[in-house]
Amino acid sequence: MKISGISVWQITLPLHEPYRLSGGRLVFESLDSTFLRIDTDARLPGWGEACPWGNTYLPAHGPGIRAGLGILAPALLGRDPLGLDTINRIMDLTLPGHPYVKSAIDIACWDILGQVSGLPLWQLLGGEQADAVAVNSSISTGTPDAMLALIATARAKGYKVHSAKVGGSSVTRDIERIDILSASMLPDEKVTFDVNRAWTPGVAVQVLNAVQARDWIEQPCETLDQCAHVASRVSQPIMLDECLQSVQDHLTAWKLGSCEGIKVKPNRVGGLTRAKQIRDLGVSIGWQMHIEDVGGSALADTAAIHLASSTPEANRLASWLSHDHLAYDPVAGKGVRNVGGFVVPPSAPGLGVVPDQNLIGEPTAVYGHAR
Ligand code: MG
16 A cells, blocks of 8 residues: 555634633643645545644644645655554654654554554554543633632533643742642542643742642653652652653653653654554553643544553543634544543544544645545
């Protein structure tokens, strides 16, 4: 089988309401997503989506994906999409780094592999059955009362796991906010406090040694070294997210003893192939993992949930759904959807989501020959 064409769409995804994190210094109102279809000489198209969370959350941005695809696509035409490791090596040789550019290509190749083999991705990724995955909310930063109101709304939709965005305010305010939210959890609920790198190590050590809460603390500081410094001086389990890009970063995180858990996000690390390598490393060394994507529609969410569902329950924490924040649904109800706090990945062969082309319109770029 050979790749005959790669078509690319730019899709603007407005959020229901402005979203704030890292103490409110980062504000998001819409996402710039890239949809991608790989056509083959076997007439089996595969779909992928790549969507950074705005321009300020990671060293990644929507126009960068489409610029990078202009470099990668010519090198991939005529290659076999089923050779996923080879496809990834070609991408790394053609454009070193820039993992966020590569994830939609990699996911589309997995979609084709699934369709050719007649198997859903959760099975190809190692699962025995389509396990339901708990979903977790994402609570925009604000006053304790404003955040409690958002938690109540999420609770009404079935969410029992919450990711509360903190940091960036005064030490006293963060101590107060963390303890109020932690104490508000119902017996069957959990909360993670996601600092989104807003604290210096000194502030992190001060806050975390003052609070009563022993919930997960996520990405307290900017760098891996700073987070490792904090992890050795506090009692809470540490989860890492933004500072992990490559497989090597994850090995360093393990060697430094910097965390007990990680976020595994295909768009941040370069697609499902790399995310699976990292998930498998995490299972081997005993990390607990939230497996979800950086952003995007239910298409990107579905790819991540296939990987989450195939992950052993002992290592799997809840998954966030980006599409839950969107005011526009370009896949028209397809893919994973929250039902009472859980999602189940599709069992159709491949990814199991095909965008409605009436909704997404004409591609913004076509390399090779579109179907
Ligand atoms: Mg995070």
